[in-house]
Amino acid sequence: MAKKLRYLEIAQILKTRILQGEFPLGQALPSQKELSEIFNTSVMTTRGALAELEQEGIIHIIHGVGTFVAAPEVHSDTLSLQGFQNEMDRQKMPVTTTVLSVEHHISDPRLCSLFGSSDAQFSALTRLRSIDGTPVIYQKSYVEQQFSAVIEQYSEDRSLYQSFAQTTGTMVTKGKEIMTPVLLPEEAAQALGITEACTAFLSKRISISIHDKVVLYDEAYLPGPYVIMASSRQGKRNTFKYIINKEGTIDSIDSFNDTDLWEDLI
Amino acid sequence: MAKKLRYLEIAQILKTRILQGEFPLGQALPSQKELSEIFNTSVMTTRGALAELEQEGIIHIIHGVGTFVAAPEVHSDTLSLQGFQNEMDRQKMPVTTTVLSVEHHISDPRLCSLFGSSDAQFSALTRLRSIDGTPVIYQKSYVEQQFSAVIEQYSEDRSLYQSFAQTTGTMVTKGKEIMTPVLLPEEAAQALGITEACTAFLSKRISISIHDKVVLYDEAYLPGPYVIMASSRQGKRNTFKYIINKEGTIDSIDSFNDTDLWEDLI
DNA sequence: CAGTGGTCTAGACCACACC
DNA sequence: GTGTGGTCTAGACCACTGT
CATH class of the missing domain: 1.10.10.10 (Winged helix-like DNA-binding domain superfamily/Winged helix DNA-binding domain)
Known part of the structure; x- marks a missing residue:
């Protein structure tokens, strides 16, 4: 030591x-x-x-x-949303958030072991993220019941991290995320207004506070037509971000030549 | 300057x-x-x-x-394969590679613009990556015709990067990758021996030499049952890796507690 | 302008790998 | 041991930001 x-x-x-x-x-x-x-x-x-x-x-x-x-706003929301709009006006992506539901008193042994807590109850917040009115992300967030105030006091014009910091005085500095390719489940497809079968990223994520405690668990569906991942490697380092493609039509192979897109990676 | x-x-x-x-x-x-x-x-x-x-x-x-x-072997193969095998013997993952086909004289204007070359011809190498005999990745790699020797002299016991370094004396230090969730196309499914409809990551990737020239283009299908992505964030940094799950059965939520898995991320 | 972070020196000494 | 990279000093000076 x-x-x-x-x-x-x-x-x-x-x-x-x-x-x-x-x-x-x-x-x-x-x-x-x-x-x-x-x-x-x-x-x-x-x-x-x-x-x-x-x-x-x-x-x-x-x-x-x-x-x-x-300050928490320094780390952009973990699903660091970045726009993709043919070459121009990439700057201003009006991301709006809609709360679909708030649940309390959820019991799930897997959440318990995830949070490493004996507090057997959790609260959940289900949200829809939209770009220019087009819903692109379906997201469900869980916190321990003792922090349910974070959800109660959440407002749609700021991130859950900010709400967390303001309510508890604790900041989130770390996270782990696991991504799998899935078919959009009916619940999410309905919320997103997608009727046909659709592939999506399923992102499961834990957020860890500065005290090294799991404080948040998220599940998000990012449908393929709207969301792609861009990754850059240099030496041993690699980094990535999600990119929103509101129109639902980019052939990814062309985007390698879009220098703006890769600007802030590595 | x-x-x-x-x-x-x-x-x-x-x-x-x-x-x-x-x-x-x-x-x-x-x-x-x-x-x-x-x-x-x-x-x-x-x-x-x-x-x-x-x-x-x-x-x-x-x-x-x-x-x-x-040396190129310092950077593990760009699809840095990492094993996932219930807690133990994660060390030794025997990755074998099978060459499915070699093609020459391919013409594609999109590849031309990608490589930024007037050389209108390309060569392609199609490979299958297997873990313990189970095929898990279907991958197609393109090089400019002038470097077709790289493919000709490729052997299955080393990476294409190594072949590239040995044949041309040039090393690959950078790469950009774009990932989307897709349904496994028939061609890939057949090669992978998967019969049912199956979601997968489609990874499109360019490899860039130390002279800042695009030298390689790859398309790989990583089927959902076998491959997941794990990502870790700390501060503004984020990094990720692919994880192979030969058995086709991990519930990703449990893997957050698998410390070995996250060891080398960030 | 003053105050901040960023670079640089010319050494000394510590920690690690290899013989 | 010798030779390597890693840390540290006690300053000086440069570059950037805001008044």
């Missing part, structure tokens, strides 16, 4: 202090020079610690401005 | 020299101290340059051993 690596040690100390609320969400940390004096170390070492925390998504460093405790 | 950032400048110089073959594939570069003397700079700066090149996948740094020009 005792690594004796100074920068990791400092990172750990800072992390602890942030978790204890010493530096509230969105607030600026002391400057790198100040931190260096505080910890009696050099700037290079301090920067190593901060780089570590930034990679963990806990802080956000802006050149010439400062270092800030990461 | 002239950034005046010393470490990027050094990285650029080293990259050029590597491309010119001054340091052949797999060979060790001079040590960090030597490089620092050569470029008349400090170790910290040299390390910055090397870190840059490592992230680009051009070199491979090993603590206590040395810095090496990256």
